[in-house]
Amino acid sequence: MTSRRRLLxxxxxxAGLAAVAQVPGGWTDSSPALPGTPFTLGVASGDPRPDGxxxxxxxxxxxxxxxxxxxxxRTPVPVRWEVAEDDxxxxxxxxxxxxxxPELTHAVHVEVHGLRPGRAYWFRFTAGADDSPVGRxxxxxxxxxxxxxxxxxxxxxAWDVGFYTAYRDLAAQDLDLVGHLGDYIYENGIGxxxxxxxxxxxxxxxxxxxxxxxxxxxxxxxxxxPDLQAARAAxxxxxxxxxxxxxxxxxxxxxxxxxxxxxFLRRRAAAxxxxxxxxxxxxxxxxxxxxxxxHHRIDYGRLASFFVLxxxxxxxxxxxxxxxxxxxxxxxxxQERWLLKGLADSSSTWNLLANQVMMFQLxxxxxPGLQQLNPDTWDGYAAARDRLWAGIGERRVxxxxxxxxxxxxxxxxxxxxxxxxxxxxSVGVExxxxxxxxxGDGSDNTPGGQExxxxxxxxxxxxxxxxxxxxxxxxxxxxxDYVVVDKVTTAGGxxxxxxxxxxxxxxxxxxxx
Numbered sequence: 001m002t003s004r005r006r007l008l009x010x011x012x013x014x015a016g017l018a019a020v021a022q023v024p025g026g027w028t029d030s031s032p033a034l035p036g037t038p039f040t041l042g043v044a045s046g047d048p049r050p051d052g053x054x055x056x057x058x059x060x061x062x063x064x065x066x067x068x069x070x071x072x073x074r075t076p077v078p079v080r081w082e083v084a085e086d087d088x089x090x091x092x093x094x095x096x097x098x099x100x101x102p103e104l105t106h107a108v109h110v111e112v113h114g115l116r117p118g119r120a121y122w123f124r125f126t127a128g129a130d131d132s133p134v135g136r137x138x139x140x141x142x143x144x145x146x147x148x149x150x151x152x153x154x155x156x157x158a159w160d161v162g163f164y165t166a167y168r169d170l171a172a173q174d175l176d177l178v179g180h181l182g183d184y185i186y187e188n189g190i191g192x193x194x195x196x197x198x199x200x201x202x203x204x205x206x207x208x209x210x211x212x213x214x215x216x217x218x219x220x221x222x223x224x225x226p227d228l229q230a231a232r233a234a235x236x237x238x239x240x241x242x243x244x245x246x247x248x249x250x251x252x253x254x255x256x257x258x259x260x261x262x263x264f265l266r267r268r269a270a271a272x273x274x275x276x277x278x279x280x281x282x283x284x285x286x287x288x289x290x291x292x293x294x295h296h297r298i299d300y301g302r303l304a305s306f307f308v309l310x311x312x313x314x315x316x317x318x319x320x321x322x323x324x325x326x327x328x329x330x331x332x333x334x335q336e337r338w339l340l341k342g343l344a345d346s347s348s349t350w351n352l353l354a355n356q357v358m359m360f361q362l363x364x365x366x367x368p369g370l371q372q373l374n375p376d377t378w379d380g381y382a383a384a385r386d387r388l389w390a391g392i393g394e395r396r397v398x399x400x401x402x403x404x405x406x407x408x409x410x411x412x413x414x415x416x417x418x419x420x421x422x423x424x425x426s427v428g429v430e431x432x433x434x435x436x437x438x439x440g441d442g443s444d445n446t447p448g449g450q451e452x453x454x455x456x457x458x459x460x461x462x463x464x465x466x467x468x469x470x471x472x473x474x475x476x477x478x479x480x481d482y483v484v485v486d487k488v489t490t491a492g493g494x495x496x497x498x499x500x501x502x503x504x505x506x507x508x509x510x511x512x513x
Contacts, residue, residue: 031128032073036061038106038127041070041220042229045137046280047298048177048236050117053137055081056280057125059106063224066204068216068274074102080126081110087122087134100127105216107277117142118301135233138176141301146349146475149300153179153354154468155242155405156435157222158186160195162488164227166436166467169483169495171230173470177298178235179306181405182242182356183438184275185209185218196440196489210267215274223278232280239279240294240308242356242406246271249376251315253290265290295335297342304473305348307339311356320375323382330381336388344395349505350473353402359385360402360413360430364448366455377406389415389427399505401478402430403469408439409449410463410482412501412510413456422457426508431480431501433469441487442466444498460510463498478503479513 038059046054059079062071077100085091094114100106108125115121118141125132141147152175157164170178187209194201201221209218222228243249246268249256255264272287285293294310314332322328329336343351353359357377364372373379392400402415411432418424434442442464449462467484481500485493500513 031077032075034059034061034073034077034128034130035071037130038072039125039130039132041223041278042233043123043125043132043135044232044280045123045135045236047238047282047296048138048140050140050142052111052113052115053121053139053236054280054282055083055108055110055112055123055125055135055137057108057132058223058278059100059108059127060220063220064202064217066202066217068213068220069102069105070220072102072106076101077106077127079108081108081123082126083112083115083121083123085119085121087136089122089124089134093121105277109281109283111282115139118145118147133229133233137236140299141303143299143301145301146303147301148472148474149176149304150470150472151175151177151179152468152470153181153403153405153433154436155181155356155433156183156244156408156438157228158183158188158435158438159222159225160188160190160197161440162196162437162466163491163493164225164436165485165488165491165493166483166495167225167227167231169485170468170470171227171234173234175235175470176300177306178231178237179308179354179403180237180239181354181403181433182240183244183406183435184239184241184279185215185222186244186438187218187247190221210270212270212273215271216277219274219278237280238296238298238306238308238354239275239281240310240354240356241275242312243376245275246312249318251312251318254317295331295338299348300473302347302349303475304350304352305342305346306352306354307342308354309339309356310335316381318375318380320373320380323373323375323380326383326387328381328384330378330384331388336384340388340391340395343392343397343400346397348398349475350399350401350478351397352473353400355402355404357406358404358411358430358432360411360415360458361419361456362452362459363455364452366451389417393417393427399478399503399508400428401503402428404430404432407432408435408464410434410461410465410467410469410484410498411452411459412461412480412482412499414458414460414508414510416458419458426458428508429503429510431469431471433482434463434465434467434484436468437466437488439464439466441489461499461501465498467495467498476505478505
């Protein structure tokens with residue numbers, strides 16, 4: 001049996017581990033004694049629907065235990081959960097018991113149903129005598145309504161490079177939804193003093209992350225950050241992953257380091273498993289060996305649909321010389337069909353493609369006789385990009401907008417039918433959000449950024465600071481704020497809005513506010 005088949009068979013045996021039940025009559029708590037407060041990684045919610053959300057926590061009284069298991073006993077632990085209509089948890093409307101199992105590092109993924117659409121709820125967990133912090137979540141609106149939606153997205157949060165100051169600001173916003181577009185963790189070894197954090201770490205953090213215990217430990221380290229915990233507890237999230245969540249510049253079953261596909265798939269299976277365990281994803285997203293269903297759709301009434309894409313798991317090999325080959329794919333045939341069908345069927349005013357890597361063409365050189373394109377982005381898959389946008393045009397999709405991470409810079413661009421013709425009509429817009437920390441403090445602009453602006457007339461904004469992107473979709477407009485922080489390499493940075501754009505419905509153009 002091949003390694004891949006073994007991984008699939010093992011993971012299939014885990015499919016029933018996320019069962020949840022209502023609290024039975026006469027139920028008594030049989031929790032074992034724990035070596036400390038178990039809710040050190042906070043609480044979170046995700047994937048909102050009109051009638052419910054996913055609730056998450058993970059029991060970890062010793063979150064930085066070197067084995068990645070959080071200091072928990074290797075036994076199942078019952079965890080009570082409650083959902084209330086008030087932050088004091090007095091008006092409880094749903095409750096139940098989930099089992100936190102050692103096979104999933106005592107993570108809990110609770111699918112709650114029976115809630116009312118378009119309203120805020122509060123939730124908490126209890127294990128033994130310990131209550132978790134109270135989190136806030138919000139259901140999606142009634143599918144028949146057109147209610148404005150406020151959301152934000154972020155990416156690229158190398159823990160050792162700086163502080164998560166941007167999340168402190170994000171947590172204070174009244175948001176309906178938050179998206180994370182990849183590089184939730186980084187796989188590099190971290191020195192004993194924790195990089196810019198100045199936090200003493202054990203030698204286990206210094207190794208390149210490759211095994212399941214190492215990926216679990218890295219997620220635990222990231223998860224201990226108080227600003228990230230506050231942001232995760234403030235609104236429901238959705239997730240996709242990018243390269244550093246597994247390995248820099250990976251694609252499909254290929255490692256850029258030359259590892260065999262079999263060995264790389266083992267690593268990918270470990271990374272996917274830890275990613276699932278540490279985020280509020282539906283139990284149906286539990287990885288099956290090295291495979292995980294990442295692409296999905298979230299609808300917000302008749303106003304907005306989010307199509308969350310996976311641009312890593314199914315892509316063709318990186319080859320800039322073959323960028324115009326129509327047989328190459330970024331999304332894979334099945335996901336591309338799913339996306340185009342979903343866009344065709346959508347009745348939403350705004351159709352938002354949450355995507356890992358830059359989609360607009362970015363020539364990094366001003367010399368008219370030369371062109372420098374990044375093969376890891378959609379520029380390396382130009383024929384697939386053309387095919388996607390031809391399909392969007394044929395289906396007359398309403399207001400397609402691309403939301404992107406990865407680049408460690410802020411960019412706003414108009415997507416063109418033909419990038420070789422500056423006068424070509426715009427077919428959509430793209431908002432690229434900078435990193436939370438990766439790249440360090442940065443600066444407002446750079447010589448490279450100035451060259452990008454000069455070489456790409458469809459690029460309307462460049463900024464090299466850290467932060468996140470905040471948006472509000474309404475019936476007639478989509479407004480976008482680029483929120484930046486003045487420093488991340490030391491604590492105590494200040495957030496501000498660097499620039500804002502508005503897109504009018506039916507007009508794929510960027511306008512300053």
